[in-house]
Amino acid sequence: MTANDTSGLTLYELAGADPELRFSPYCWRVRMALAHKGVEVEHVPVRFTEKEKIAFSGQRLVPVLRDGDRIVTDSWRIALHLEERFPEPSLFGDPATIPLTQFVSAWADTTAMYLLKVILLDIYNALDESDREYFRSSREKRFGVRLEAFVADKEMHLAGFQKALQPLRAILTDRDFVAGDTPTYADYCAFGMFMWARGVSNTLLIPPDDPLFAWHEHLLDAFDGLARKAPRHR
Amino acid sequence: MTANDTSGLTLYELAGADPELRFSPYCWRVRMALAHKGVEVEHVPVRFTEKEKIAFSGQRLVPVLRDGDRIVTDSWRIALHLEERFPEPSLFGDPATIPLTQFVSAWADTTAMYLLKVILLDIYNALDESDREYFRSSREKRFGVRLEAFVADKEMHLAGFQKALQPLRAILTDRDFVAGDTPTYADYCAFGMFMWARGVSNTLLIPPDDPLFAWHEHLLDAFDGLARKAPRHR
Incomplete structure (x- = not known):
């Protein structure tokens, strides 16, 4: 699946020496939440010294979710955004x-x-x-x-x-x-x-x-x- | 209010040198839960070396709630019991x-x-x-x-x-x-x-x-x- 086949969302995540190594606990919360919702996103690796990649978010921490014009930071706020944007299946049950x-x-x-x-x-x-x-x-x-x-x-x-x-x-x-x-x-x-x-x-x-x-x-x-x-x- | 004016429930609680000093954090959870429900109970002080007072419960820890024939131990189980027995106002909201x-x-x-x-x-x-x-x-x-x-x-x-x-x-x-x-x-x-x-x-x-x-x-x-x-x- 290419980026064009996705929901149009982009997730900026911390990466290691191997750009495929994603280890941030906060990014993993969002990864699991996206999978729970069945939503595919484009993933962008961000190293500690590549903060310019997320400068558009107005702050320096990953994860950052870009959803069209909406920029959402902080894993908790991202979870709430995903719940609102893709209600089913619920991330919270109730x-x-x-x-x-x-x-x-x-x-x-x-x-x-x-x-x-x-x-x-x-x-x-x-x-x-x-x-x-x-x-x-x-x-x-x-x-x-x-x-x-x-x-x-x-x-x-x-x-x-x-x-x-x-x-x-x-x-x-x-x-x-x-x-x-x-x-x-x-x-x-x-x-x-x-x-x-x-x-x-x-x-x-x-x-x-x-x-x-x-x-x-x-x-x-x-x-x-x-x-x-x-x-x-x- | 005397014991006879109460719900008929009895709460066994840890006590200090002053028998009115009740300091167990688990007993305080139950005290607040009872107040939340508006339920009056008889309170029985139990010192560490007075475990014979709660021998009827088949274990050695306070709080113990006696509700007629029901003996409930463990603050969490007592909270669930109170919620079932006195549904309003709810202890949990939902x-x-x-x-x-x-x-x-x-x-x-x-x-x-x-x-x-x-x-x-x-x-x-x-x-x-x-x-x-x-x-x-x-x-x-x-x-x-x-x-x-x-x-x-x-x-x-x-x-x-x-x-x-x-x-x-x-x-x-x-x-x-x-x-x-x-x-x-x-x-x-x-x-x-x-x-x-x-x-x-x-x-x-x-x-x-x-x-x-x-x-x-x-x-x-x-x-x-x-x-x-x-x-x-x-």
Whole structure:
């Protein structure tokens, strides 16, 4: 399928050294939402040092969705836009769940920050040479330590991430998906984190005896294996 | 109002040295839920070393609700029971939100564990003499350090708790309550944590410039100031 066969929408996504490597957890939320809606879009890779590609959006963060004259930024606002533009099948199941789905989205934002410390050096290694200096200096400034220091404390950071996952684990002990029997945007918010790690890292986050395992496998296989087939950094 | 004027329900709650000091975050979820429903119950204080008072429930944790022949344990199951037994006003606003409210409940369970490390010694100091040895030995065994060690690292634990609160803060920047314009059980789950701290500790958790401040004040004042008037340890 070429871009001309698509809905006319364009999604700007973070890319690695391999331009087909898409690892942003926020972009993965949107990828899964688009697949849920059955909407094809043109995908444009954007590296950290290629922010001029999204200058038209008036800000510097991906994902950015261009839908005709509408420019939508922020994964949550993009999800709401897709729900309005392509109502069926609903991303939320029931409109009443939208506010609490935003809570799950915000929870996944916070929890991703625990995971970041586990995979920070893996992300660095998956980046194009042109992005590495920017990534190292900006992250070392933010955290006040060398990237390599995160690897030294990897077990501690992994334990912190596993603890932060507890609400998801508690829910998925009771049922198959976050909001019920079928996946909704709440699942894609949580799943985006794991696709971030999967794209760049070999760290085992979900062992087979984890209550998250079946859920994660299901989402890897969803939409004809969209997530499972996605390129990973080697 | 005497016990005879009530609904006939009895709630068994954790108590401090002052039997009127009720500080369990899980019991506070139920207290707020009962007030939301406008249901009066008889309250029975249970200290850590008085577990024989709830032996009839077949387990050792408060809260326990006795409703005629029905014995309901676990704050989440008690909330569902109250919703079925007293449908109006709904604790959830819309039945479609119940699964995601359970996620917020699970999130509050996890987040309470970050707060526990901030107020552990304050809890100890608020307990009856008869409970202190049990509490110290069980918690020191669980954490592998003396209770006093938590005070030494209080700033670190407080920072961890503040970070874990981020999803709540993000949501309450956008609207007045977790699920919309009015309080629901999702709010009471989060608020229960703050009532735990308020009962035993002087630690400032929510400064006036925090997005949580107005939300917290509103819930302190709700139901004729039920939470604000509740006894605190001095």
